[in-house]
Amino acid sequence: MPLPQRVRYSDAIEPLVQFIEDTPPSEILDRTLDKLRGGVPTETMLTASALAVARSADLPPGHHGGPLHPLAGLYAVSNLVGRLEGEDRFIPVLQHVALSNKHINDPVTGPYQLLEFAPLEFADFDSAKAAFLLACSRGESNKADHIFQWLWQNVPPIQAFDLLMSIAIPKNNIDDHYFVFPGYTWRSLETGVLDTQYLSLLMRSSVRYAARFPVAPPTPELDALIKDNDLLGRVLRQRSGDDETAAIGKLGKAIGQVEEFADIPVMIATALGRGLSLDGAGEALSIGAASLFMRSLGGNPMDVHLHTSVNLRRYLVRLDGLSLRNKLLLLLNWHLGPEIRSTQTRMEPPPQPDMQAVAALPPRSQEELLDAIQHSIYNQPPTDWSQVTNLGLMRAVPEVKDTVNLATQYMQTGYDPQALIARLAEIVCHDNFTEMHAFKHHNAVIEEYNNTRDPWRSMHLVCGAQAAAISFGKNMAVYEQYLDLLHAA
Numbered sequence: 001m002p003l004p005q006r007v008r009y010s011d012a013i014e015p016l017v018q019f020i021e022d023t024p025p026s027e028i029l030d031r032t033l034d035k036l037r038g039g040v041p042t043e044t045m046l047t048a049s050a051l052a053v054a055r056s057a058d059l060p061p062g063h064h065g066g067p068l069h070p071l072a073g074l075y076a077v078s079n080l081v082g083r084l085e086g087e088d089r090f091i092p093v094l095q096h097v098a099l100s101n102k103h104i105n106d107p108v109t110g111p112y113q114l115l116e117f118a119p120l121e122f123a124d125f126d127s128a129k130a131a132f133l134l135a136c137s138r139g140e141s142n143k144a145d146h147i148f149q150w151l152w153q154n155v156p157p158i159q160a161f162d163l164l165m166s167i168a169i170p171k172n173n174i175d176d177h178y179f180v181f182p183g184y185t186w187r188s189l190e191t192g193v194l195d196t197q198y199l200s201l202l203m204r205s206s207v208r209y210a211a212r213f214p215v216a217p218p219t220p221e222l223d224a225l226i227k228d229n230d231l232l233g234r235v236l237r238q239r240s241g242d243d244e245t246a247a248i249g250k251l252g253k254a255i256g257q258v259e260e261f262a263d264i265p266v267m268i269a270t271a272l273g274r275g276l277s278l279d280g281a282g283e284a285l286s287i288g289a290a291s292l293f294m295r296s297l298g299g300n301p302m303d304v305h306l307h308t309s310v311n312l313r314r315y316l317v318r319l320d321g322l323s324l325r326n327k328l329l330l331l332l333n334w335h336l337g338p339e340i341r342s343t344q345t346r347m348e349p350p351p352q353p354d355m356q357a358v359a360a361l362p363p364r365s366q367e368e369l370l371d372a373i374q375h376s377i378y379n380q381p382p383t384d385w386s387q388v389t390n391l392g393l394m395r396a397v398p399e400v401k402d403t404v405n406l407a408t409q410y411m412q413t414g415y416d417p418q419a420l421i422a423r424l425a426e427i428v429c430h431d432n433f434t435e436m437h438a439f440k441h442h443n444a445v446i447e448e449y450n451n452t453r454d455p456w457r458s459m460h461l462v463c464g465a466q467a468a469a470i471s472f473g474k475n476m477a478v479y480e481q482y483l484d485l486l487h488a489a
Contacts, residue, residue: 006113007055007201016040016048020097021056021104028101029094029481036090042081045093047194050074053100054202058112059209063177064435066109067205070100072177072184073436076443078193083425091429091482092439098478099435114204119149128154129163132211136167139213148207152200158321161186164207165322169329170216176309176337179330182206183312184440190319222332225265229273231328236272238318240280245453247276251284252456256291257350261335261343264288268331281331282314286448289334290459294353294404294466297346299396301434301471304441305339307463311444314451342392353401353462358408366415369406370423376403377427377469400469407465411458420461421446427468433475441467 009017016035023031036045050071057066073096080092103109120143122128128151135143151160164182171178185206188194194202226232240248251271255264268281276284289310296303313330316322335341364372381397388394410420424442431438445464449457 004115004117007116009051013044013048013051016044017052017055020049020052020101023101025098025101025105028098029478030485032094032097033090033482033485036093037087042089042093043078043193046074046078046081046096047198049093049097049100050188050194050202051198053103054205055114056112057100057103057106057109059205059212060109063175063181065106066103068177068181068209069435069437070096070103071188071202071205072181073440075184075188075191075193076436076440078188079443079446080425080428080439083422084429087486088426088429091479094482095429095432095439095478096436098432114201117146117149119153120146122147122150122154125151125155125159132163133167136211137215139211139215141208141212144211145204145208148203149200152203156321157196157199158319162321162323162326164203164210165316165326167216168206168210169326169333170219171210172309172333173217173219173336174214174338176305176339178210180305180309180312181209183316187312187315219333219336221262222265222329225269225332226325226328229269231269231272232324236324237275237277238279240277240283244277244280247271248280248284248453249287249456251276251281252287252291255285255288256295258288258292259344259347261341264335265332272328272331278317278327278331279314282310282317283452285331285334286310286314286452287456287459290448290456290463291350291352292343292347293463294459295347295350296343297348297395298343299394299400299470300391301431301467301474302391302437303339303343304434304437304444304467305337306343307444307448307460307467308437308440309337309340310334311447314448346395353404353408355408357401358405358412361405361409364409366410366413366419369410369413369415370419373403373406373410373420373465374423374427376406377465377472380469380472383474396470400466403469404462404466407462411461417449417458417461420465421449424461424464424468427472430476430479431471431474432478434471438467438471 008014053067053070059066077092077096081089128147132144132147135147168179168182185202189196189199251267254267258264272281289306293306313334316330317327380399428438428442442464445460449460452460
């Protein structure tokens with residue numbers, strides 16, 4: 001029996017993938033920049049980066065390292081490239097390539113080779129599904145990978161994805177990366193960021209990740225909400241409309257004012273039972289999440305899951321082919337993600353921000369206010385890392401409120417939101433501390449702004465400024481090296 005061989009890509013992309021795998025970390029930025037300047041399209045470079053980290057970096061025990069964040073962040077990075085001009089468009093690509101190369105060369109996740117193998121054979125979908133669920137119950141992640149190779153080849157991709165998410169979504173209670181990883185990877189493929197020819201390959205690591213131990217804990221309280229409100233026994237309205245505006249606003253405000261996060265699924269299930277659409281419930285959850293984010297005292301730059309998680313949920317709730325049970329769980333278990341759940345212990349009372357402080361700000365022109373927001377973000381107090389023993393316990397410095405107040409004034413004054421988005425896009429490119437979290441949050445708040453109705457949509461961009469103030473300056477080594485390369489050119 002011949003030894004398995006590592007996955008090999010087409011001749012059109014293989015040399016670029018090998019370049020990312022083989023280039024020493026000390027050389028990866030300048031050599032990647034040379035290729036981009038030489039005409040390699042940004043989307044091609046990002047595809048090669050994703051393929052390289054999927055093939056040559058293993059999954060870590062936790063959720064930092066390996067292919068997880070490079071693949072989960074690819075959708076946001078691709079969109080960020082489109083918001084930038086000139087050579088600034090290269091910066092997010094350099095950040096992605098540098099992160100992939102870092103994990104490929106990290107002894108925690110490398111060396112590693114993703115091997116080719118023949119899929120297990122099944123008579124039909126039901127037998128493959130039973131085998132997959134059994135493998136997941138045993139934590140047999142490698143076997144689950146074999147099973148899914150058959151599924152991708154023999155059933156519609158959305159049917160296989162729905163099965164995968166039936167395992168991944170309940171594991172949100174353990175770590176919401178279990179559903180974020182396959183969800184955002186799927187979105188990159190489904191919305192054309194990546195060529196769908198790579199679907200079965202790029203989903204392999206998220207299948208293994210979702211299938212590994214531990215199994216999801218039961219949530220009898222959510223099952224009871226679904227049963228008591230007969231949410232699986234009726235035809236629920238999918239699409240929202242203008243007739244739901246008042247109900248969505250009322251529910252969103254109530255979610256944003258809670259003290260106990262366990263109250264949130266009760267509110268949502270009750271609203272669904274009274275006729276609110278699935279999309280409307282997602283929009284209300286988004287409004288509430290933004291309010292809770294602005295109430296948060298957290299200073300961990302990676303604590304952005306209130307937004308990124310709800311953003312992905314809204315996309316999945318709208319996705320044709322995803323089962324009703326999966327959609328309901330997406331709406332009901334948002335609060336159970338550990339990163340979100342921990343926010344409950346560090347919140348200010350509502351409402352936030354302090355509107356008296358906003359009203360006391362001097363009037364400024366649009367450009368002056370954009371500059372003031374940028375100056376506030378760039379001049380946040382530096383972090384004393386000698387005092388940080390646990391990122392999850394970090395608290396935001398008071399100066400973050402200055403940024404929030406300025407951004408609130410900007411939106412209240414009616415200035416151009418696209419100008420603020422463009423300025424935040426430039427700022428977020430500095431970050432390489434958060435393993436794509438800053439990029440994902442930036443993209444999430446923009447999509448939530450675009451997909452939320454007035455008068456609640458503006459708070460999402462204020463949250464974007466708040467997150468930028470928290471993450472700026474933590475680690476900007478990639479950006480600073482890029483600047484050095486520009487000066488040396």
